[in-house]
Amino acid sequence: MKRVAICLLLGGLIVWGGGIGAVGSTESMGSLKLGAQLYDNWLKMTGKTVEGNHPAYPAEAKKSGSSTWRCKECHGWDYIGKDGRYASGSHYTGIKGLYDVRTRSGQDLQQAIAATGTLHDFTEYLTLEEIVSLVRFINEGLIDISVALNADGTARGDAEAGKQLYAANCADCHGADGNAIDFKGDKDGVQGVGYLAVDNPQESLHKIRWGHPGSDMPSLIADVGLDDAAAINILSYSQTLP
Numbered sequence: 634m635k636r637v638a639i640c641l642l643l644g645g646l647i648v649w650g651g652g653i654g655a656v657g658s659t660e661s662m663g664s665l666k667l668g669a670q671l672y673d674n675w676l677k678m679t680g681k682t683v684e685g686n687h688p689a690y691p692a693e694a695k696k697s698g699s700s701t702w703r704c705k706e707c708h709g710w711d712y713i714g715k716d717g718r719y720a721s722g723s724h725y726t727g728i729k730g731l732y733d734v735r736t737r738s739g740q741d742l743q744q745a746i747a748a749t750g751t752l753h754d755f756t757e758y759l760t761l762e763e764i765v766s767l768v769r770f771i772n773e774g775l776i777d778i779s780v781a782l783n784a785d786g787t788a789r790g791d792a793e794a795g796k797q798l799y800a801a802n803c804a805d806c807h808g809a810d811g812n813a814i815d816f817k818g819d820k821d822g823v824q825g826v827g828y829l830a831v832d833n834p835q836e837s838l839h840k841i842r843w844g845h846p847g848s849d850m851p852s853l854i855a856d857v858g859l860d861d862a863a864a865i866n867i868l869s870y871s872q873t874l875p
């Protein structure tokens with residue numbers, strides 16, 4: 634009996650213990666990627682619909698509708714909410730980020746997302762598996778944005794090394810110049826990898842590390858098996874593209 638209990642306990646620890654640095658199983662990498670993409674846009678990932686603004690979205694903030702329900706809209710692409718990119722501008726909400734809670738227990742974080750009876754209760758929209766994936770992403774998938782970016786938004790990687798990585802991992806889809814896919818068809822000119830890397834390096838880094846929801850773009854970490862340093866090098870090179 635006792636032995637079974639210990640095995641279960643250890644099993645539980647292993648499930649929560651596999652960081653990016655550890656040898657992650659395919660299954661745990663899949664869950665991490667799912668969590669990261671749900672953080673990006675869980676509405677697109679689940680096909681669920683919502684009405685009006687998220688109840689916790691401040692009335693005085695500038696966005697409206699389904700975008701106000703995305704985790705990134707309140708907590709930021711850089712995971713530091715009001716202390717980062719969203720400190721001002723049209724995405725300002727005054728809401729804190731999640732980077733400082735990444736070391737909290739999985740159970741604790743799960744409770745914050747499935748906070749029944751509060752404004753922050755996502756249980757109506759997300760399955761337990763999805764919530765657990767989000768928790769995994771918060772525990773294991775966040776990056777210290779100051780390691781990746783300088784205060785002016787320039788990436789702190791090696792663009793020369795990034796050039797090779799870009800050619801091997803991105804150019805087939807985005808073209809050698811980064812402009813084979815136009816991200817914002819409604820604007821003049823092509824807004825490709827180079828444009829977004831400069832305009833929104835925080836978002837670009839999240840997409841490079843985790844892929845783009847609803848597309849076949851791979852996650853550099855979960856699918857390709859490369860690390861954050863490689864992602865930052867690619868971002869540095871991307872910032873040199875037209």
Ligand code: HEC
Pocket residue numbers: 672675687688689690691701702703704705706707708728729731734742745746753755767771
């Ligand atoms: C409309 C804005 C909004 C959205 C969307 C949102 N949150 Fe939050 N979240 C908040 C606010 C406000 C808090 C409370 C922050 C505080 O304690 O000051 C919070 C707190 C949290 C906490 C606990 C943090 C802490 O410091 O205790 C976690 C974890 C969290 N959110 C995860 C998520 C995830 C995952 C999603 C997407 C499924 C999400 N949030 C979507 C506004 C939002």
Ligand code: HEC
Pocket residue numbers: 799802803804805806807814815816817826829836837840841845848849850851853867871
């Ligand atoms: C298999 C094809 C494929 C590969 C490989 C790929 N992407 Fe993508 N990428 C896409 C598609 C498709 C989209 C979605 C474009 C859209 O719908 O706007 C996308 C989206 C993006 C976005 C976000 C655009 C937005 O609107 O938010 C960025 C940034 C990006 N890719 C950069 C990269 C980089 C850098 C690499 C290499 C590490 C890469 N991609 C590899 C296909 C790919």
